[in-house]
Amino acid sequence: MSNTMSFRSSLLRPLAVAALTLGLAAPALAAEGAPHPHREEWSFAGPFGTYDRAQLQRGFQVFKEVCSSCHSAHLFAFRNLAQPGGPEFSEAQAKTVAEEYQIQDGPDDAGDMFDRPGRLSDRWPSPFPNEQAARASNGGAYPPDFSTLAKARTYEVGFPGFLIDVVTQYQEQGPDYIHALLVGYEEPPEGFALPEGAHYNKYFPGHAIKMPQPISDGQVTYTDGSPETIDQYSRDVTAFMMWVAEPHLEARKRIGFQVMIFLIVFAGLLYFTKKKVWKSVGH
Amino acid sequence: MAGAAVTGSRGKETIVAATETAGTTRRDFLYIATGAMGAVGAAALVWPFVSQLQPDASVLAMSTTEVDLSQVAEGQMVTVKWRGKPVFVWNRTPKDIAEAKATELSALLDPVARNANLAADAPATDENRAGIDHEKWLVVVGICTHLGCVPIGHAGEYDGWFCPCHGSEYDSAGRVRRGPAPENLAVPPYNFVSDTKISIG
Amino acid sequence: MSGHSTFEPKHPALKWFESRLPLVGLIHSSFVAYPTPRNLNYWWTFGGILSLMLVCQIVSGVVLVMHYTPHITLAFDSVEHIMRDVSYGWLIRYIHSNGASMFFIAVYIHMFRGLYYGSYKAPREVLWILGCIIYLLMMATAFMGYVLPWGQMSFWGATVITNLFSAFPVVGPTIVEWLWGGFSVDNATLNRFFSLHYLLPFMIAGVVVLHVWALHVVGQNNPTGVEPKSAKDTVPFTPYATIKDAFGMVCFLIFFAWFLFYIPNYLGHADNYIPANPLVTPAHIVPEWYYLPFYAMLRAVPDKLGGVLTMFGAIIVLFFVPWLDTSKVRSGVYRPLFKQFFWIWIVVCVGLGWLGSKPAEGGYVIAGRILTIYYFAHFLIILPLLGLFEKPKAVPASITEAVLGKNKGAAPASAGVSAPQTKG
Numbered sequence: 037m038s039n040t041m042s043f044r045s046s047l048l049r050p051l052a053v054a055a056l057t058l059g060l061a062a063p064a065l066a067a068e069g070a071p072h073p074h075r076e077e078w079s080f081a082g083p084f085g086t087y088d089r090a091q092l093q094r095g096f097q098v099f100k101e102v103c104s105s106c107h108s109a110h111l112f113a114f115r116n117l118a119q120p121g122g123p124e125f126s127e128a129q130a131k132t133v134a135e136e137y138q139i140q141d142g143p144d145d146a147g148d149m150f151d152r153p154g155r156l157s158d159r160w161p162s163p164f165p166n167e168q169a170a171r172a173s174n175g176g177a178y179p180p181d182f183s184t185l186a187k188a189r190t191y192e193v194g195f196p197g198f199l200i201d202v203v204t205q206y207q208e209q210g211p212d213y214i215h216a217l218l219v220g221y222e223e224p225p226e227g228f229a230l231p232e233g234a235h236y237n238k239y240f241p242g243h244a245i246k247m248p249q250p251i252s253d254g255q256v257t258y259t260d261g262s263p264e265t266i267d268q269y270s271r272d273v274t275a276f277m278m279w280v281a282e283p284h285l286e287a288r289k290r291i292g293f294q295v296m297i298f299l300i301v302f303a304g305l306l307y308f309t310k311k312k313v314w315k316s317v318g319h
Numbered sequence: 320m321a322g323a324a325v326t327g328s329r330g331k332e333t334i335v336a337a338t339e340t341a342g343t344t345r346r347d348f349l350y351i352a353t354g355a356m357g358a359v360g361a362a363a364l365v366w367p368f369v370s371q372l373q374p375d376a377s378v379l380a381m382s383t384t385e386v387d388l389s390q391v392a393e394g395q396m397v398t399v400k401w402r403g404k405p406v407f408v409w410n411r412t413p414k415d416i417a418e419a420k421a422t423e424l425s426a427l428l429d430p431v432a433r434n435a436n437l438a439a440d441a442p443a444t445d446e447n448r449a450g451i452d453h454e455k456w457l458v459v460v461g462i463c464t465h466l467g468c469v470p471i472g473h474a475g476e477y478d479g480w481f482c483p484c485h486g487s488e489y490d491s492a493g494r495v496r497r498g499p500a501p502e503n504l505a506v507p508p509y510n511f512v513s514d515t516k517i518s519i520g
Numbered sequence: 521m522s523g524h525s526t527f528e529p530k531h532p533a534l535k536w537f538e539s540r541l542p543l544v545g546l547i548h549s550s551f552v553a554y555p556t557p558r559n560l561n562y563w564w565t566f567g568g569i570l571s572l573m574l575v576c577q578i579v580s581g582v583v584l585v586m587h588y589t590p591h592i593t594l595a596f597d598s599v600e601h602i603m604r605d606v607s608y609g610w611l612i613r614y615i616h617s618n619g620a621s622m623f624f625i626a627v628y629i630h631m632f633r634g635l636y637y638g639s640y641k642a643p644r645e646v647l648w649i650l651g652c653i654i655y656l657l658m659m660a661t662a663f664m665g666y667v668l669p670w671g672q673m674s675f676w677g678a679t680v681i682t683n684l685f686s687a688f689p690v691v692g693p694t695i696v697e698w699l700w701g702g703f704s705v706d707n708a709t710l711n712r713f714f715s716l717h718y719l720l721p722f723m724i725a726g727v728v729v730l731h732v733w734a735l736h737v738v739g740q741n742n743p744t745g746v747e748p749k750s751a752k753d754t755v756p757f758t759p760y761a762t763i764k765d766a767f768g769m770v771c772f773l774i775f776f777a778w779f780l781f782y783i784p785n786y787l788g789h790a791d792n793y794i795p796a797n798p799l800v801t802p803a804h805i806v807p808e809w810y811y812l813p814f815y816a817m818l819r820a821v822p823d824k825l826g827g828v829l830t831m832f833g834a835i836i837v838l839f840f841v842p843w844l845d846t847s848k849v850r851s852g853v854y855r856p857l858f859k860q861f862f863w864i865w866i867v868v869c870v871g872l873g874w875l876g877s878k879p880a881e882g883g884y885v886i887a888g889r890i891l892t893i894y895y896f897a898h899f900l901i902i903l904p905l906l907g908l909f910e911k912p913k914a915v916p917a918s919i920t921e922a923v924l925g926k927n928k929g930a931a932p933a934s935a936g937v938s939a940p941q942t943k944g
Contacts, residue, residue: 157380201786288781289781312349314763372586375606378605
């Protein structure tokens with residue numbers, strides 16, 4: 037054991053020294069364009085996080101009425117609306133939503149493509165037939181697909197924050213960034229040369245974003261009495277985007293907790309078994 | 320290990336042993352508990368790897384197919400795909416129906432209807448095989464109940480289907496009349512959305 | 521895998537089988553009766569942990585292949601299909617992606633342990649070199665695996681790494697096109713990487729068999745670096761090492777599960793959730809964390825070919841460590857100066873890793889150059905010289921003496937204790 041101990045303690049000291057030196061050097065060297073998004077409270081954060089059903093339903097409403105006119109979500113299917121761990125609409129509600137949309141199908145017996153009402157198995161129809169069409173309609177910018185967007189956005193945490201995040205299980209860079217972006221539109225500061233067709237956003241890297249402020253107060257009518265503000269819309273649609281990107285988050289965290297308990301108990305049993313086996317042997 | 324522990328039989332261990340089955344000790348209990356825990360863990364770990372082989376959510380969702388019957392002329396048989404399998408939709412002539420109705424149940428190899436829309440023990444009468452209130456329509460899964468080949472329509476002695484693989488024959492109600500196939504062609508779950516449209520699945 | 525077998529079958533059927541293929545005897549001699557030094561600490565459980573991780577990656581990988589489609593138009597969506605629609609697909613995919621990182625964490629600890637306790641020194645040179653080969657194969661496998669989801673980082677990582685070969689004069693561009701099977705990273709590249717990503721793990725498994733074989737021929741090193749001299753110095757592999765390894769593995773699995781279930785995307789890159797786009801490069805192309813030290817070295821050298829050679833040299837130099845270390849004493853425990861330099865070298869490696877994740881500009885590059893030079897100096901200058909100038913501490917006469925001496929407290933083992941052991 038003495039060898040182990042010396043190995044361990046001598047491991048930590050130099051690492052701490054190195055960490056400190058590098059950490060102090062970091063801010064001086066780093067050159068970041070945009071401020072860090074504020075870390076919001078999300079119901080799905082942490083080891084016992086779950087989605088807030090009502091929030092996902094509201095977020096879906098915002099997506100459907102506002103975002104989806106420009107943004108696609110090609111991996112998101114109507115059936116997902118009714119699956120466990122999501123907004124958990126009833127199957128009938130999900131069917132009703134699906135039937136509001138015309139989906140291209142075919143070819144029929146004459147060889148022609150045709151439109152029919154959506155079914156649960158269909159995926160969310162994209163607002164544009166292809167990326168070129170999307171760009172042409174949006175001043176050359178491509179509105180990104182929502183399918184994995186909440187996991188595809190991040191910001192650099194830096195040292196030592198990125199190590200602390202391992203312990204605190206912080207995984208919400210994407211949602212925090214998206215929420216910050218949605219509420220981050222403001223007047224450009226004096227002297228900032230905003231390119232034609234761009235808008236100033238505090239949190240967008242480079243600050244010049246092609247997407248105009250997408251939503252304003254009161255634009256979407258909520259039925260559950262939630263505030264109809266940009267801030268609330270933004271939180272709701274961000275939660276919805278996180279669910280679209282990670283639909284099995286709840287199952288993952290639930291099973292994870294069970295696995296953790298099992299492993300810790302098993303490790304404890306193994307530890308005592310190991311002690312018994314080695315009892316008569318000095319080592 | 321067990322033997323060593325028993326011969327050791329110190330006071331504490333014998334007390335615990337008394338509550339266990341004869342010959343076990345606390346040390347054994349620890350080993351058994353650890354081993355059992357490991358076995359439970361291994362079994363639990365296997366499950367996701369077995370479960371992933373099941374039809375996935377997108378496959379399960381693709382389970383309905385709609386067929387427009389207005390394009391199928393009398394006597395015509397069309398094949399549509401449902402869950403990756405062929406389904407025969409046959410607009411039968413009065414002669415086909417009459418033949419099927421005339422067949423005694425005792426003449427059938429399989430007297431059960433095999434109709435997913437009816438009870439499991441419904442007899443294989445023509446009424447129980449054909450469409451409800453639409454007796455000219457026969458909808459069956461186009462897979463021979465022997466070993467899964469696709470039978471040829473309008474063929475064989477019974478004016479139904481003939482399977483080229485092993486010679487099974489079906490009549491105009493899709494009932495097996497000559498082996499080796501053991502069962503009638505299965506009728507899938509379906510319903511008439513309108514007089515000219517069915518939804519399978 | 522060597523002749524320690526005391527296994528004698530009792531059952532006639534087993535006797536019949538054993539006389540034709542002594543399989544059970546081989547397993548018995550390798551994993552039951554095999555004598556292991558009694559003083560192995562928990563750093564020695566990482567060999568077992570690595571075997572576990574190899575099995576874990578192969579099993580989860582084989583399952584993923586059942587649902588994955590290796591085509592540029594479908595690869596990204598098929599991975600997402602696994603994540604969304606396949607029963608427990610998210611679990612198996614996260615096991616595989618995080619498992620790769622866990623594999624590397626374990627292999628680095630395993631390598632550092634070998635370097636600290638002198639496990640590469642005679643007669644274990646071949647064992648060490650086989651380990652280096654496994655490490656190289658692991659790097660190739662992980663690199664190609666990272667390309668398969670066909671996200672932005674997959675695509676640009678593949679582009680940058682394959683472009684390394686363009687540094688070679690004259691033949692460089694030809695080699696790169698040959699690697700790609702086209703004029704850029706494209707469908708042909710994805711398909712060959714997929715094929716090789718499936719093949720290489722089985723080659724790793726093959727070399728692992730050789731690695732274990734070599735280990736069982738020369739025996740395990742131990743924290744004292746003193747070879748076992750009598751039966752008292754060792755214990756049978758089963759149950760002593762098996763139960764200790766099992767405990768180590770489960771503790772490692774707790775660490776693994778933390779990442780797997782709670783922060784599964786922590787070790788990956790957000791950009792890889794954007795489908796590959798050959799027309800847009802991400803702002804920062806960063807390889808997976810386990811390549812970062814080498815990536816830092818690549819960028820530290822201003823010359824293209826020089827950078828590539830430096831990077832490969834950093835791995836090649838490991839093959840020569842058995843001969844670069846001139847010390848007569850094996851274990852770092854009894855080498856006070858070596859110990860200091862070892863830890864400085866570890867810090868340098870971590871520092872290089874951190875620099876690898878930073879943009880290649882200004883102070884980072886200068887720091888990268890200093891650390892790269894130190895990395896090589898450690899092997900090429902410090903290790904050879906240390907052996908000549910260092911005054912090692914007294915090495916115990918045997919493992920048992922070291923163990924008993926410690927158990928008696930601070931008092932060193934007396935001659936009376938060590939005397940009976942030296943007989944064997």
